[in-house]
Amino acid sequence: MGEIIVVTSGKGGVGKTTTSASLACGFAKRGKKTAVVDFDIGLRNLDLIMGCERRVVYDFVNVIHGDCTLKQALIKDKRFDNLSVLAASQTKDKDALTQEGVAKVIDEMRNEFDIVICDSPAGIERGAFYAMYFADRAVVVVNPEVSSVRDSDRVLGIMSSKSRRAEQGQTPIKEHLLLTRYSPDRVEKGDMMSIADVEEILGVKVIGVIPEAPEVLSASNSGVPVILDEQADAGQAYVDAVARLLGEDRPMRFTEPKRKGFFQRMFGG
Amino acid sequence: MGRRGDLATKSRDGAVFELRSGQFSLMVLAIRHLDLLQLQTELSDHVGSAPALLQGAPVVLDLNPLSQLADHGLLKDLVNRVHQAGLRVIALAANPGVEAAAVALGLPLLGLDRKRTRVIEEVPAIEAPAETAIEIEPEPAAARPTEITGLQPPLVLPGPIRGGQQVYARGRDLIITGSVSAGAEVAADGCVHVYGRLNGRAMAGAAGDLRARVYCLSFAAEVVSIAGNFKVFESAGRDIAGKAVEIFLDDGRLEIRPLKI
Numbered sequence: 001m002g003e004i005i006v007v008t009s010g011k012g013g014v015g016k017t018t019t020s021a022s023l024a025c026g027f028a029k030r031g032k033k034t035a036v037v038d039f040d041i042g043l044r045n046l047d048l049i050m051g052c053e054r055r056v057v058y059d060f061v062n063v064i065h066g067d068c069t070l071k072q073a074l075i076k077d078k079r080f081d082n083l084s085v086l087a088a089s090q091t092k093d094k095d096a097l098t099q100e101g102v103a104k105v106i107d108e109m110r111n112e113f114d115i116v117i118c119d120s121p122a123g124i125e126r127g128a129f130y131a132m133y134f135a136d137r138a139v140v141v142v143n144p145e146v147s148s149v150r151d152s153d154r155v156l157g158i159m160s161s162k163s164r165r166a167e168q169g170q171t172p173i174k175e176h177l178l179l180t181r182y183s184p185d186r187v188e189k190g191d192m193m194s195i196a197d198v199e200e201i202l203g204v205k206v207i208g209v210i211p212e213a214p215e216v217l218s219a220s221n222s223g224v225p226v227i228l229d230e231q232a233d234a235g236q237a238y239v240d241a242v243a244r245l246l247g248e249d250r251p252m253r254f255t256e257p258k259r260k261g262f263f264q265r266m267f268g269g
Numbered sequence: 270m271g272r273r274g275d276l277a278t279k280s281r282d283g284a285v286f287e288l289r290s291g292q293f294s295l296m297v298l299a300i301r302h303l304d305l306l307q308l309q310t311e312l313s314d315h316v317g318s319a320p321a322l323l324q325g326a327p328v329v330l331d332l333n334p335l336s337q338l339a340d341h342g343l344l345k346d347l348v349n350r351v352h353q354a355g356l357r358v359i360a361l362a363a364n365p366g367v368e369a370a371a372v373a374l375g376l377p378l379l380g381l382d383r384k385r386t387r388v389i390e391e392v393p394a395i396e397a398p399a400e401t402a403i404e405i406e407p408e409p410a411a412a413r414p415t416e417i418t419g420l421q422p423p424l425v426l427p428g429p430i431r432g433g434q435q436v437y438a439r440g441r442d443l444i445i446t447g448s449v450s451a452g453a454e455v456a457a458d459g460c461v462h463v464y465g466r467l468n469g470r471a472m473a474g475a476a477g478d479l480r481a482r483v484y485c486l487s488f489a490a491e492v493v494s495i496a497g498n499f500k501v502f503e504s505a506g507r508d509i510a511g512k513a514v515e516i517f518l519d520d521g522r523l524e525i526r527p528l529k530i
Contacts, residue, residue, distance in 0.1 A: 157431025
């Protein structure tokens, strides 16, 4: 039986889709049979970040409506043959999702894959609700700023009271925080919330810290998830996060301001 | 599989009714002495001083401060006099002794429902069942002091209570063994204890008990209310922010005192 992991946040623009794409590639690279599902019906994006937008024939809503089989709708990644993408519909809206329909697709995927990543839309409406409803684990993506932290708190509350695990009285969804767009320099100056601040407010441990870096944007634009950029700090930070999600112990990196060299310290710059 | 909230309303489109929980803030009229004539005079004056606000206003009649129970006739007289003074009694808050009299008057009795504790947005509750609490004491029932027979076990919930969640412990104390996030609401008819950071809103004595108190280990609350007397903390003073505090009513004024631990 595969594991369902929801990537969610409440707030928009914090890096959910970037994270979903990178975690999916990371798990696939570690040999896990992985699928990643776009729950943002009507605002399809994951296929772009994964670089398979020209190959979308059938989508999630088609599978729910029985227009095609799950197998026909899954798009195989060109880089990893154990990685598949299920795109969202661009023409439908979120009302196309029904509990029975989503349950059927998720259960089928659970049998087929080791890990299924559900990329949640922003907000707490239908799409976001179904993305988290069936989850076993949650990666809550949060930026180190107050509005993102508050929205994450709300989402954690909904997961703990309204998910299938909560309704059926099973062990709760396992919660992880992933801090993105982190800038150690700004934290040191006191402009940005620190890892400890966010952990304290939300009462959940951070599983990874992704530094704010220009490579993240260029990776998204070129359809190559940033985790595959081995030179980039952000890519390496995602590799570490995947390892921790697989139960490995890795020290946090890129969370301290970069030390300046001798000459820079002497002459500024 | 249960659907709820916004998802459930969809399927009920076209239905004749919608049943949902609502919260209203009500005035509570607490009766301290059973001097009916004086009550009517004072109450009439009071209503007359602010008729726009008070004339015809619904109130909950709180009989808890009375040491002696009102019998049927006395209760009926009391309610009539309150009506004549210009207020409308819509419910009673009292101990179980007046239940029969309340039923005869057609008034619901609040703060009495001992079996059911309502959690509005369901938080997985770890509740001490009433039966167990009683079984722990091996003494025969007759030997127990009478006050204890009405004792309700508190509603104990693990934290954190997240933003947007509401918890209400009806007719009992509420204990949160963790923090209360900003935007969360915790309420109880008894006292509210938060063994963590209190960031959201806390309401003690929700049915009008003036003796209820709020305790927390680290104070950062947005709003605190005791028996309807509330205070908004746009920013907590330095003497109490982040401190363990006790909040109580002192002659109708909300007092906050740091706890020396």
